[in-house]
Amino acid sequence: MELKNRRQSLMPDVVLDTNVLADFLAQFFGSAQRGRAPFTKQDTVTRELARKVNQIVHWHDWNFELGSEEDGARHPGLIVAVTFAFVEIARKWTDIVRERFTVEQMAGFIEQPPEWFVIEPVDENLVEAFCDVPTDILTARGEMRSLEWADTIHVAVAFGRGDNCLLAATDGEIRRIDVLQNRLL
């Protein structure tokens, strides 16, 4: 299913980092009613990201109703998060989730995500892309800081999904990576 979508995809995918994923899931299980109502600008979900998610969900609903996914020319891309982002949510559960969704809901999402959402593995392919991500970042105060692997991994997922893949990230150091400047949501 995903391979077919990837071949057809003309619009970029969007990778969510840990904090954005948590806020996305809060809306998914809350006001967005698992994609039956629109996502909106809230917390780390920007207006632009909400618009992109709604576009993707709408496209899949429309094609499901038509019973066809052959219209690849309009395919809007996919929403993506790496498995590690779910691990980070689990590690920081109380602070990040703030009772907006339950463990059971997250487990169900991981087992069976919507068809427009991809859970990317941490595997040998990702290690290749990981090596392409810059190690040192120039901070706002003009200091060089190393990007930790736990942050690097979200960037690697975006790199691994093509040159135009977008990244929704809150981490200040990720947002300072030069080559990402035109790809941040």
Added chain:
Amino acid sequence: MTTSIRLLTRRDVEQQLSRPRESTDEEMGICPIIELVELCELLKKGKLKLDRDSLRLGMQVMQEEQAVFIVALDQERLADALFDRDEYIVTGLWSPAANRTVSPTHSVRRLLLRPSNQTWWDGDIYAEAEAIYGIEESETVTDA
């Protein structure tokens, strides 16, 4: 002839990458993907003797050889390992990994190696990793 299974430590993996060994039918090494991520991190920071081409070649050989099994953190492994269950019902997060007193690296390692009816290795491999990394990783947590 039976094949023995052993955990590949970060140092084992580094040696394997720099001097790929010929496979034997007698031993299977289990390599958690997090060790490759960590080695890649060290390589990028110039703290590893390997260069990137050697890393790529070594990984290629590891994948082609039958003597090393790289355990990835994919959707199935995550669903299997991140939660406590009573039969199939989720009862909570699995606290050894869902815990800020453990480093992200070791959380991932625990998830990768947690034995279950979905894995073909038993608890000995998990226990071996705990003996090697458990105390060290808990002491070096930086984001708690």
